[in-house]
Amino acid sequence: GESVGLHLPTLSVQEGDNSIINCAYSNSASDYFIWYKQESGKGPQFIIDIRSNMDKRQGQRVTVLLNKTVKHLSLQIAATQPGDSAVYFCAENWGTGRRALTFGSGTRLQVQP
Amino acid sequence: GAVVSQHPSRVICKSGTSVKIECRSLDFQATTMFWYRQFPKQSLMLMATSNEGSKATYEQGVEKDKFLINHASLTLSTLTVTSAHPEDSSFYICSATPGSENTEAFFGQGTRLTVV
Numbered sequence: 001g002e003s004v005g006l007h008l009p010t011l012s013v014q015e016g017d018n019s020i021i022n023c024a025y026s027n028s029a030s031d032y033f034i035w036y037k038q039e040s041g042k043g044p045q046f047i048i049d050i051r052s053n054m055d056k057r058q059g060q061r062v063t064v065l066l067n068k069t070v071k072h073l074s075l076q077i078a079a080t081q082p083g084d085s086a087v088y089f090c091a092e093n094w095g096t097g098r099r100a101l102t103f104g105s106g107t108r109l110q111v112q113p
Numbered sequence: 114g115a116v117v118s119q120h121p122s123r124v125i126c127k128s129g130t131s132v133k134i135e136c137r138s139l140d141f142q143a144t145t146m147f148w149y150r151q152f153p154k155q156s157l158m159l160m161a162t163s164n165e166g167s168k169a170t171y172e173q174g175v176e177k178d179k180f181l182i183n184h185a186s187l188t189l190s191t192l193t194v195t196s197a198h199p200e201d202s203s204f205y206i207c208s209a210t211p212g213s214e215n216t217e218a219f220f221g222q223g224t225r226l227t228v229v
Contacts, residue, residue: 008154034217036220043117043220044206100162105156
């Protein structure tokens with residue numbers, strides 16, 4: 001059921017600044033990671049992914065870093081814009097075939113104009 | 114990217130009634146779809162895996178008789194919340210992945226269910 005009083009961690013940044021959102025994962029067998037953006041009342045939207053044979057991957061204004069030693073994933077957003085305000089989730093998966101993603105707890109990004 | 118469409122986006126129903134939510138893959142075939150539930154300010158929690166032509170696989174603690182899943186075609190899975198109660202009010206989201214390997218999952222728009 002719903003947890004009363006639960007709040008998502010919030011990262012507040014100024015427009016134009018760079019944002020870094022962090023995620024710790026627990027399954028050492030995970031070999032595929034995705035960052036999703038979720039706006040209020042909508043489903044998650046794919047941002048960027050990375051496989052475990054890489055430690056860095058860049059997209060348009062976004063970079064994902066993977067540190068398998070400490071099981072840590074980060075999402076860097078360059079020149080953050082008001083439209084980037086949303087909740088960001090990391091998700092992980094492993095092995096071959098189709099399995100459901102396991103989602104992290106999420107971080108709310110608030111961009112101040 | 115691939116498109117997953119979910120309908121309805123919002124539904125309000127009376128306690129004790131049933132509600133059906135549809136999830137369609139519009140431009141690819143999906144033998145497997147996933148249903149998640151999300152409470153306010155929380156993450157997505159997997160409810161069940163929907164398998165085309167066979168029974169769904171439910172996560173621990175999810176009642177299969179309450180959350181009926183039907184995956185009768187390669188592009189459509191439905192979730193029916195039976196005898197809904199206020200505690201079933203939540204945001205329900207489906208996802209599907211094109212292809213057979215672990216790649217990006219595409220999500221529906223979500224369905225906000227409110228049981229009054």
